[in-house]
Amino acid sequence: GAGVSQSPSNKVTEKGKDVELRCDPISGHTALYWYRQSLGQGLEFLIYFQGNSAPDKSGLPSDRFSAERTGGSVSTLTIQRTQQEDSAVYLCASSLEGARGTDTQYFGPGTRLTVL
Amino acid sequence: GENVEQHPSTLSVQEGDSAVIKCTYSDSASNYFPWYKQELGKGPQLIIDIRSNVGEKKDQRIAVTLNKTAKHFSLHITETQPEDSAVYFCAASPHYGNNRLAFGKGNQVVVIP
Numbered sequence: 303g304a305g306v307s308q309s310p311s312n313k314v315t316e317k318g319k320d321v322e323l324r325c326d327p328i329s330g331h332t333a334l335y336w337y338r339q340s341l342g343q344g345l346e347f348l349i350y351f352q353g354n355s356a357p358d359k360s361g362l363p364s365d366r367f368s369a370e371r372t373g374g375s376v377s378t379l380t381i382q383r384t385q386q387e388d389s390a391v392y393l394c395a396s397s398l399e400g401a402r403g404t405d406t407q408y409f410g411p412g413t414r415l416t417v418l
Numbered sequence: 419g420e421n422v423e424q425h426p427s428t429l430s431v432q433e434g435d436s437a438v439i440k441c442t443y444s445d446s447a448s449n450y451f452p453w454y455k456q457e458l459g460k461g462p463q464l465i466i467d468i469r470s471n472v473g474e475k476k477d478q479r480i481a482v483t484l485n486k487t488a489k490h491f492s493l494h495i496t497e498t499q500p501e502d503s504a505v506y507f508c509a510a511s512p513h514y515g516n517n518r519l520a521f522g523k524g525n526q527v528v529v530i531p
Contacts, residue, residue, distance in 0.1 A: 306461075333517060344424075344507060344521035345462070358518065393461055397517060405517050406452070409461035 304328065306410035308394050314416045315384055323379045323413045327396030334377050335407060336369055339391040348392075351377065384417045391415070420445040422510050424522030432530050437495040439525045441508035444489065448510040451484060451491050452519070456505045465506075466493070498529045 307326045315321050327334050332353045337345040347361040351371040362368070366384075371377040381388055391412040397405040421444040431437045443451075449470035454462035468475045468482045468491065475482050479498075484491040495502055505526050509519040 335518065337519075337521075342523075344422075344523040345509075345519070347518045347520070350518050361518070406464055406467065407517065407519065409454075409463070411459075411461045 306394055306396055306408055308392075308410040308413050310413060311411065312414045312416075314418065316418050317386060318383055320380065320382045321384055321415065323381075323392050323415070325377045325379070325394030325396075325410060327375065327377070327394070328408055329375075331396035331398055331408075332374070333397045333399060333405065333407075334371055335395045335397075336377070336379050337393045337395065339393055339412070341390075345393060348379070381415075384415075386417050389415055389417045420448055420510050420512055420520035422508060422520050422522040424508050424525055426525060427523070428526045428528070430528045430530060431498050433499060434497055437493075437498055437502070437527055437529075439493045439506055439508070439527070440490060441492070441510075441522050442488075442490045443510040443520070445510070445512050445520075446486075446489065447512040448520075450511040450517075451482070452509050452511075453480075453482060453493050454507045454509065456507065456524070462507060495527075498527075500529050500531050503527060503529045 309324045334351045336348040339345050349369045350358040366382045369379045393412045395407040395409045397407045424441045452467035455465045456462045479496045481494040505524045507524045508522045
């Protein structure tokens with residue numbers, strides 16, 4: 303079946319501009335995660351959505367970052383007033399049911415964001 | 419929060435030899451330990467995982483061992499092949515009611531033909 307998809311695959315923007323990154327999770331998966339991967343680093347947790355519960359936003363690095371998940375499916379990560387340090391690969395993952403704590407997360411291919 | 423450390427950062431092995439990557443974690447509440455393989459330009463792909471109620475799991479040429487007392491777990495790849503060349507990430511998840519993963523920084527594995 304279809305995996306997690308993300309768009310765009312690459313995004314180049316100028317410092318100060320806003321960007322929106324999109325994630326389409328695997329159909330039927332109730333949990334959705336956003337991670338950030340900086341060059342040569344591991345994945346850094348950003349935000350987690352589980353069903354209709356309030357999202358866990360504890361990993362968002364600043365108030366310039368926000369995310370929505372509409373209708374329990376598609377998610378959009380928005381970065382306002384982008385800075386050069388925001389340049390990274392933004393990865394989305396989904397799992398069948400995140401609340402159990404042992405659920406497999408399936409990752410999308412990521413969006414490579416470059417802030418000039 | 420959970421802190422996962424991964425060693426070595428780069429590992430080169432001759433084709434056919436074994437590769438071992440070790441990770442340590444800090445939170446004794448962690449109970450789920452997946453390993454991901456990431457090829458250039460792609461997202462991480464789960465290759466094997468282990469839960470805290472077992473000490474070892476094997477899937478063909480790949481195995482993972484877990485030592486809860488020492489808080490470390492290892493990935494073993496036997497009979498390495500060139501297509502095993504990639505970056506490997508370990509991760510840990512504490513059972514706090516959600517499934518956020520804490521990742522290590524990754525190991526670059528290079529299999530030399």
